[in-house]
Amino acid sequence: MARVLIITGRLAEPIIRRVLAESRVKHDVDVLVTPVQVAAFLTTEYIARYLKELNVKGYDYILIPGLARGSGRVIEEVIGIKTVKGPVNAYDLAEVLKLDDLGVLSPDIPADEVIGGIIEERNREILRFFENSLTNENSILVGKLRVPLTPPPIRVATEITEVHLLNDEKLVETALRYLESGADILVLGFEALESHPEEVYKAVKVLKRELDVPVAVDTSIPSEISSAIKADVDMIINVDLTNIDKVEYINDEVAVVTIPRDPVSGVIPTNPDIRVMLLEKAIIAVKKKGFNKIFADAVLEPFGQFFSSLLAYSMFKQRNSQIPLFAGIGNVTELIDVDSVGVNASVVMILQEIGASVVLVVEKSVKAQGSTLETKIASQMATLAYFKSSPPKNLGISLLILKDKKRYDIEFEREYDIIIEAIEEEKPYTLDPLGVFKIRVNHELKYIEALYIGKKGRILIRGKSAKAIQNKILELGLISQLSHAMYLGRELAKAEIALQLGKNYVQEKSVFTKPKYIKL
Numbered sequence: 001m002a003r004v005l006i007i008t009g010r011l012a013e014p015i016i017r018r019v020l021a022e023s024r025v026k027h028d029v030d031v032l033v034t035p036v037q038v039a040a041f042l043t044t045e046y047i048a049r050y051l052k053e054l055n056v057k058g059y060d061y062i063l064i065p066g067l068a069r070g071s072g073r074v075i076e077e078v079i080g081i082k083t084v085k086g087p088v089n090a091y092d093l094a095e096v097l098k099l100d101d102l103g104v105l106s107p108d109i110p111a112d113e114v115i116g117g118i119i120e121e122r123n124r125e126i127l128r129f130f131e132n133s134l135t136n137e138n139s140i141l142v143g144k145l146r147v148p149l150t151p152p153p154i155r156v157a158t159e160i161t162e163v164h165l166l167n168d169e170k171l172v173e174t175a176l177r178y179l180e181s182g183a184d185i186l187v188l189g190f191e192a193l194e195s196h197p198e199e200v201y202k203a204v205k206v207l208k209r210e211l212d213v214p215v216a217v218d219t220s221i222p223s224e225i226s227s228a229i230k231a232d233v234d235m236i237i238n239v240d241l242t243n244i245d246k247v248e249y250i251n252d253e254v255a256v257v258t259i260p261r262d263p264v265s266g267v268i269p270t271n272p273d274i275r276v277m278l279l280e281k282a283i284i285a286v287k288k289k290g291f292n293k294i295f296a297d298a299v300l301e302p303f304g305q306f307f308s309s310l311l312a313y314s315m316f317k318q319r320n321s322q323i324p325l326f327a328g329i330g331n332v333t334e335l336i337d338v339d340s341v342g343v344n345a346s347v348v349m350i351l352q353e354i355g356a357s358v359v360l361v362v363e364k365s366v367k368a369q370g371s372t373l374e375t376k377i378a379s380q381m382a383t384l385a386y387f388k389s390s391p392p393k394n395l396g397i398s399l400l401i402l403k404d405k406k407r408y409d410i411e412f413e414r415e416y417d418i419i420i421e422a423i424e425e426e427k428p429y430t431l432d433p434l435g436v437f438k439i440r441v442n443h444e445l446k447y448i449e450a451l452y453i454g455k456k457g458r459i460l461i462r463g464k465s466a467k468a469i470q471n472k473i474l475e476l477g478l479i480s481q482l483s484h485a486m487y488l489g490r491e492l493a494k495a496e497i498a499l500q501l502g503k504n505y506v507q508e509k510s511v512f513t514k515p516k517y518i519k520l
Contacts, residue, residue, distance in 0.1 A: 002060040002102055003028045006086065006093070007047055009039035009065070011411045015090040023094035027102070032056075037413065039090070044070030048078040056081070061102050065090075072107030087111045089408050119396030126387050127153070127380060140293050140324060142255045143214030143234035145184055149324050150317075150355045152383035154348060157185035157360045158372045159218055159330075164190050164199040168206050175207055178363075182376025187216040187237065187360060190224065197227035204231035216255075218360075222246035229254055237297070237326070237360070241278065242266060244285045255293035257326045258282040260312070268299050272312035275299070279316055283323065295326040295358065300347075302335035310354065317355040324357035329375070333361070333368050340367060341374045345399050348378035349385075349392060369502050374399060401501070432484040434477075439491050441498050441505040448495045450488075452478050464499075466492035 004027045008016055013033045020029060034050055036042050042065055051062070062083040064072055072083030084105035087096055089112075096102075096111045106114050130153050134146040141147075147155050158178040163171060175186050188203050190196050200217055207215045208231070216235035217228040225236050226249040236254060239247070240261035260278035261268055269275055279296050286294055298312035313325055329347045333340050348359060359379070361371040377399055385392040398405075435454015442449050442462075450469050452459040456478060463469040469492055479485055491507060498505035505511065 001027050003058065004030070004061045004063055004097070004102065005056065005059045005081075006031045006063045007042070007051075007065065007068075008033055008090070009036045009042060010034075011037050011413070012039045012065070012090045015409075015411060016093060019091060019093050020097075023097070025094065025097035026100060027097055029097065030059075039065035040067035042068045044068060044072060044074040044083075048075045051075065051079050063096075063102075063105075066110030066112065076107065083107055085110050091406060091408055116396065123380075123384055123396055126384055130383055130387075140255060140295075142185065142216075142293070144212070145214045147255075147324060147357050149322055149357065151352050151357050152379075152386050154352055154356065154379040154382060155184040155358045156182055156372060156376050156379060157187050157216060157358055158183035159187040159189045159360060159362045161189045161362060161364045162191075163188045163203045164196045166203075171203060171206060172210050175211060175213075178372050179211070179213060181370075181372040183213075183372050185214045185216055185235065185358070186211070187218050187235075188228075189218045189362075195221050195223050197223045200224045201227045201231045204228055204233045208232055216257075220261075222248070225249075235295075239282070239286060241282050241285060244282070244289055247289065250290040252290055252292045254291065255295060256286050256291045257295040257297050258286055259297050259299055270305065270308060272298075272308055272315055275309075275312040276316045276319065279312075280320070283320075294323060296320065296323050297326040297328065300327045300329060300331055302331045306332060310350065313351075313356065314354050321355075325351075325355055326358045326360065327351050327356045328360035328362075330360065330362040330368070330371075333371060334365060337367075339402070340369075340371050341399050341401055344371055344374040345378040345381070348375055349382055352379075352382040352386065366502075429483070430481070432479060432481045434480045437473075437478075437488060437491075439488075439495055439505075439507050441495050443499070443502065446499065448492065448499055450492070452476075454478065466496040 006016060006029060008031060010033055013031065016031055034042060044064065047064060056079060059081050062075060062081050063086045064083060066085050066088040068085065072085060075083040084102060084107055087093060088110045092112060096115065104114065104118065105111050134148055139146040139148045145155065160171065160174050178186060186207060190200060204215055204217065214234040216237055217224065217233050218237040219225060220238040220243055222243050225247050228236060229249045229251050233254060235257065237257040238259055239256045240259045241263040242261050258279060259268065260275040260282065262278060275298050279298060283294050283296065296316055298309060298316055301309040313327065317325055329344065332347050333343050336343060351359060359375055361375050363369045363371050377397060381392045381395055381397055384395045435452055435456065438451040440449050447462045447464060448466065448469055450461045452461065461469050461472050463472065470489065473479055473488065479488065494511050495505045498511050503511055
């Protein structure tokens with residue numbers, strides 16, 4: 001246990017004392033309140049002078065605010081006590097003071113970032129442990145990627161749709177974007193009822209030439225299956241009892257994903273028992289054809305039939321533990337008007353419990369965009385939770401995007417000269433004589449764009465953040481009214497949020513609409 005002196009400003013004192021009173025900390029802690037109101041306004045030079053005047057001694061560590069300006073080394077040189085930065089928000093002090101060794105904290109970087117870095121590295125070691133544990137006995141090679149017979153880890157496959165309509169440059173560009181988002185396997189999708197064997201061959205060759213990543217083709221058309229295999233594809237998705245006998249070209253290094261299509265009716269039955277029976281028959285037929293690397297896809301259905309299809313996965317895995325499961329979650333994500341992040345994460349967690357080794361996502365629709373990243377993070381959360389034998393919570397990685405885990409109450413001074421309530425109302429607006437701005441979000445290029453139209457011509461300003469565009473507007477002198485500046489700040493901030501979340505942005509319209517239930 002160390003003796004720790006926490007330095008703060010007057011406004012944060014009540015929060016700090018409340019946190020210390022309500023938390024179990026591992027150290028002997030004192031709090032020193034400076035005359036400065038706001039802790040973030042403190043500088044390390046000021047703190048050093050203040051502590052020197054007080055002749056502070058006998059502490060192992062001095063903990064200064066995370067937003068204090070300057071380096072804690074300045075204080076250490078003057079006082080002779082190791083000085084480190086605490087968290088940005090005083091509410092997070094409890095987590096910092098739970099550390100056994102405060103020496104891991106930094107004199108220059110807020111404790112949140114340091115602890116986050118430590119947790120991230122620990123998580124990286126856990127994820128690497130599972131990767132390194134994969135062998136010939138417990139996994140299947142798809143290209144150069146090892147896929148476990150039973151997770152963790154879960155592999156993420158992302159489908160590029162309508163590949164026959166893409167040129168080579170666009171195909172590679174799209175593939176790189178999905179790989180950057182965390183895709184482990186790239187899947188090429190074409191038309192469901194039209195055969196494109198030449199385009200299949202070409203697309204597989206392009207990706208195999210340009211990228212060192214497993215490539216799959218999603219098709220049930222025998223000519224496309226054979227064409228993909230000739231092009232050295234790593235995986236074929238959607239082989240069943242209706243098409244396996246028509247596949248002319250065989251390569252036992254190609255992984256095959258089987259589905260439970262009825263060879264008589266051509267449909268996938270709703271009964272879980274029949275699905276499992278058809279899957280097992282399809283696997284026998286695929287093996288007889290000469291393929292050795294086989295996955296089973298019981299076909300995940302949207303909500304309404306979701307649980308029944310899950311039963312088929314679970315029943316199959318219990319009977320065939322050495323056959324890895326493959327699950328496309330697009331049906332679930334697409335066919336419900338709920339933000340994809342929560343749906344993707346929940347389905348991934350369920351699929352790990354059942355034992356699915358690969359999940360397939362499609363980002364064709366607007367509301368499904370970002371599913372690759374969401375599913376990748378969810379799969380890592382599932383692995384970490386499995387390792388720790390805990391729920392997927394407090395892992396140091398999360399998919400909390402629109403909501404927070406904690407509520408931070410910002411303290412103000414308690415005395416005011418006057419309190420004025422601002423009410424939204426329409427007021428006459430005078431146009432800036434220098435010109436106006438049209439603002440939009442370019443989701444394809446990942447930019448915010450502001451088009452100036454005025455006395456200085458027509459100028460398109462493009463940037464990744466509201467701040468970057470605001471600074472350029474000021475630099476170019478394109479604004480002359482304070483009201484216009486405030487308007488632009490508000491709109492550019494909304495545009496930045498829309499860009500980050502992949503939402504639509506319409507100038508002067510709200511980015512978010514709070515949902516309502518139907519009152520009876």
